[in-house]
Amino acid sequence: MSHARIARVGFVLALMSGSAIAGGKIAPAPNGIELPADYKDWKVISVAHRTDNNTMRAIVGNEAAVTAARQGHTNPWPNGAVLGKIVWKAVIDKHWDKATVPGEFVHVEFMVKDAAKFAATGGWGYARWKGAELKPYGNDANVAQECVACHTPVKSQDYVFTRPAPLP
Amino acid sequence: MSHARIARVGFVLALMSGSAIAGGKIAPAPNGIELPADYKDWKVISVAHRTDNNTMRAIVGNEAAVTAARQGHTNPWPNGAVLGKIVWKAVIDKHWDKATVPGEFVHVEFMVKDAAKFAATGGWGYARWKGAELKPYGNDANVAQECVACHTPVKSQDYVFTRPAPLP
Numbered sequence: 001m002s003h004a005r006i007a008r009v010g011f012v013l014a015l016m017s018g019s020a021i022a023g024g025k026i027a028p029a030p031n032g033i034e035l036p037a038d039y040k041d042w043k044v045i046s047v048a049h050r051t052d053n054n055t056m057r058a059i060v061g062n063e064a065a066v067t068a069a070r071q072g073h074t075n076p077w078p079n080g081a082v083l084g085k086i087v088w089k090a091v092i093d094k095h096w097d098k099a100t101v102p103g104e105f106v107h108v109e110f111m112v113k114d115a116a117k118f119a120a121t122g123g124w125g126y127a128r129w130k131g132a133e134l135k136p137y138g139n140d141a142n143v144a145q146e147c148v149a150c151h152t153p154v155k156s157q158d159y160v161f162t163r164p165a166p167l168p
Numbered sequence: 169m170s171h172a173r174i175a176r177v178g179f180v181l182a183l184m185s186g187s188a189i190a191g192g193k194i195a196p197a198p199n200g201i202e203l204p205a206d207y208k209d210w211k212v213i214s215v216a217h218r219t220d221n222n223t224m225r226a227i228v229g230n231e232a233a234v235t236a237a238r239q240g241h242t243n244p245w246p247n248g249a250v251l252g253k254i255v256w257k258a259v260i261d262k263h264w265d266k267a268t269v270p271g272e273f274v275h276v277e278f279m280v281k282d283a284a285k286f287a288a289t290g291g292w293g294y295a296r297w298k299g300a301e302l303k304p305y306g307n308d309a310n311v312a313q314e315c316v317a318c319h320t321p322v323k324s325q326d327y328v329f330t331r332p333a334p335l336p
Binding site: 042044051088096099131 | 210216218226229239254260261263264266267268270299300329334
């Protein structure tokens with residue numbers, strides 16, 4: 001194949017993939033946690049709007065987390081539960097200026113419950129991937145210390161800020 | 169069975185069901201649209217915070233809607249797409265006063281795309297169920313006229329306010 005042809009095939013494959021995940025292997029976080037490949041398909045646990053850093057969030061969970069959320073088993077959350085927070089810049093809706101909605105994707109971050117494996121960080125592993133290219137956040141295996149510091153005020157609810165939103 | 173025993177069994181069944189949907193048949197909307205039984209399991213398309221009526225929203229979709237959203241086929245949305253908006257009162261997070269999060273459940277509402285069946289209302293059927301008991305909203309089959317009036321300013325984007333949030 002010519003170089004032009006190879007470039008064209010690569011371009012078409014990139015278009016077909018439609019996402020950074022399908023397009024190639026995403027690097028794990030510096031502490032070894034892997035990006036859950038199907039996080040976009042997880043069910044909703046809650047939503048949030050933070051005005052301190054001007055972001056909108058969807059809080060989703062894997063099956064273990066969603067089952068625990070719906071049954072009210074969230075203090076502690078069970079081992080195997082993974083919570084995902086999808087974060088976007090907050091922008092004003094173009095057609096309804098009293099609505100704040102997602103703009104640019106900022107990052108996706110996870111809390112992975114394993115009381116034994118992550119005993120040093122309150123029973124949770126933490127990881128974050130930034131930007132459209134899903135670049136792992138942090139420089140070394142101690143990346144979670146920063147997360148734990150912020151989550152310690154909610155130690156009484158198993159280090160999780162999110163309360164599952166009521167769903168009848 | 170004694171009345172007390174019957175009441176007790178009913179109470180246990182209600183606890184087991186864990187939701188208004190599992191607990192019994194939810195009445196259809198006055199225009200005949202049925203509540204999608206599995207809406208809680210749908211994938212996230214976007215989120216929103218409305219300050220005019222002080223609510224937080226998760227916007228979810230059935231498989232046809234999510235596929236269309238991810239492929240960018242949203243103008244028009246395809247027949248068969250159903251968009252769901254889960255709406256809660258907006259409250260300040262107890263542990264982070266710069267975060268607005270879901271409080272009480274308000275209602276869940278849907279747009280059902282069928283260009284032929286719903287030609288009179290722009291190709292979309294509209295329905296809403298209110299409160300924890302999921303009471304159908306509206307008094308007669310013309311309930312959607314109120315919805316169409318509010319959605320007409322976004323006729324240029326197939327009557328849908330929501331733009332799918334970017335997911336890498």
